[in-house]
Amino acid sequence: MTNIVIFGVGLIGGSLALCFKDKPGLRVVGHSNNPKSVEKYLQRGVVDHATTSMEEAVKDADFIFLGVPVGNLEDYICRLNELPLKPGCIITDVGSTKASITACAEKLRLQEGVHFIGGHPMAGKEKSGVEAATSLLFENAYYVLTPTENTPQEAYDRLFKLLQYTRAHIVKVDANMHDTIVGAISHLPHIIAVALVNQISKYNETNSLYKDLAAGGFRDITRIASSDPVIWRDILSNNRDVLLELLKDWNREIDTFIQLLSDDDGAGIEDQFRQANRFRNELPERRKGMITSLHEIYVDIPDQPGIVGQIATLLGDCRINLSNLQIIESREDIPGVLRLSFREEDHMEKAFELLKKQYPVHI
Ligand SMILES: NC(=O)C1=CN([C@@H]2O[C@H](COP(=O)(O)OP(=O)(O)OC[C@H]3O[C@@H](n4cnc5c(N)ncnc54)[C@H](O)[C@@H]3O)[C@@H](O)[C@H]2O)C=CC1
Numbered sequence: 398m399t400n401i402v403i404f405g406v407g408l409i410g411g412s413l414a415l416c417f418k419d420k421p422g423l424r425v426v427g428h429s430n431n432p433k434s435v436e437k438y439l440q441r442g443v444v445d446h447a448t449t450s451m452e453e454a455v456k457d458a459d460f461i462f463l464g465v466p467v468g469n470l471e472d473y474i475c476r477l478n479e480l481p482l483k484p485g486c487i488i489t490d491v492g493s494t495k496a497s498i499t500a501c502a503e504k505l506r507l508q509e510g511v512h513f514i515g516g517h518p519m520a521g522k523e524k525s526g527v528e529a530a531t532s533l534l535f536e537n538a539y540y541v542l543t544p545t546e547n548t549p550q551e552a553y554d555r556l557f558k559l560l561q562y563t564r565a566h567i568v569k570v571d572a573n574m575h576d577t578i579v580g581a582i583s584h585l586p587h588i589i590a591v592a593l594v595n596q597i598s599k600y601n602e603t604n605s606l607y608k609d610l611a612a613g614g615f616r617d618i619t620r621i622a623s624s625d626p627v628i629w630r631d632i633l634s635n636n637r638d639v640l641l642e643l644l645k646d647w648n649r650e651i652d653t654f655i656q657l658l659s660d661d662d663g664a665g666i667e668d669q670f671r672q673a674n675r676f677r678n679e680l681p682e683r684r685k686g687m688i689t690s691l692h693e694i695y696v697d698i699p700d701q702p703g704i705v706g707q708i709a710t711l712l713g714d715c716r717i718n719l720s721n722l723q724i725i726e727s728r729e730d731i732p733g734v735l736r737l738s739f740r741e742e743d744h745m746e747k748a749f750e751l752l753k754k755q756y757p758v759h760i
């Protein structure tokens with residue numbers, strides 16, 4: 398039996414638990430300091446066993462996942478290192494930053510035969526808590542691991558193998574490089590979304606039409622401003638140096654627009670949009686990105702007349718609301734791929750369950 402222990406069974410910890418739960422030979426144990434949370438994990442069937450005792454949780458652990466906020470990770474590793482751990486145990490985390498935790502684990506002398514490998518499943522959402530957890534969260538997303546030169550290959554391979562249950566694409570990245578890149582593509586956009594919402598909310602105090610008229614585009618690019626304040630306080634503080642540099646660059650981009658507008662430089666504005674269009678259109682089509690605004694699934698469909706209508710009717714009959722439907726590849730020699738978008742996550746999940754009985758479906 399392989400024992401997997403999860404500290405912090407929230408959105409990410411809970412989603413991992415659901416990926417491993419009921420898989421042959423795996424037993425999932427959840428830990429919380431709060432007895433009510435322990436009850437909740439069991440009631441929701443997210444784990445096989447749950448406890449408030451750290452010592453009991455880790456007694457036979459083969460893998461320990463830390464799903465707590467970034468600001469608590471170092472404390473957890475230090476406390477775990479004081480407990481009797483099983484030789485061969487692998488400790489890993491899911492924190493959105495990787496440099497400081499990887500350096501901390503390197504510096505700390507972990508018990509003989511115990512290894513830490515940093516991890517970051519690069520998928521999530523603006524909701525938090527075990528209530529928002531789903532086994533589909535990581536499917537087709539990247540999952541970064543940050544082993545160091547001291548990480549035994551055997552330990553990396555074991556974690557890599559276990560993580561196949563997430564159906565994510567596991568990639569090895571240097572921890573510092575991770576923080577630089579993820580700072581740019583995830584942390585900076587979260588700051589921008591929050592700043593934009595706060596700017597508009599101040600205008601709204603004088604005229605509530607701002608809120609009433611805020612539609613499509615505004616909602617799309619500000620969805621992530623609804624993310625958990627404590628989780629994001631910790632991420633931004635932890636990646637502070639990288640973000641301060643990125644924000645200086647951001648100011649330069651904004652200054653460019655100030656200049657273009659002051660000069661009434663229409664061609665320059667067009668050029669900014671052209672450049673952005675080019676890069677954005679090159680982003681991977683079918684990979685679940687960091688900042689997905691819609692819930693989408695992809696269905697491989699046979700190239701036969703009426704098939705699109707049949708799928709739409711099937712969903713409609715089950716009261717599943719589609720927000721968009723698009724054929725993204727259709728040639729005679731390959732099946733078409735249908736992209737179905739949903740505004741509601743649970744509608745996407747229902748559609749996934751329904752359609753997978755008849756067609757290959759990907760997330
Ligand atoms: N939210 C997202 O989309 C993503 C978050 N992450 C990372 O995953 C980790 C967890 O984030 P979420 O699952 O979103 O948060 P969450 O709030 O859903 O879950 C956090 C869990 O940690 C527990 N917790 C909170 N404060 C604690 C403390 N002081 N001591 C012990 N336990 C505590 C909570 O009870 C909860 O079970 C964070 O490190 C975050 O950076 C990684 C990928 C995506």
Ligand SMILES: O=C(O)C(=O)Cc1ccc(O)cc1
Pocket residue numbers: 492493518519520521522523583621686687688689690
């Ligand atoms: O909601 C989104 O689209 C996100 O960007 C989620 C997210 C948040 C934090 C991460 O470390 C990784 C992914």
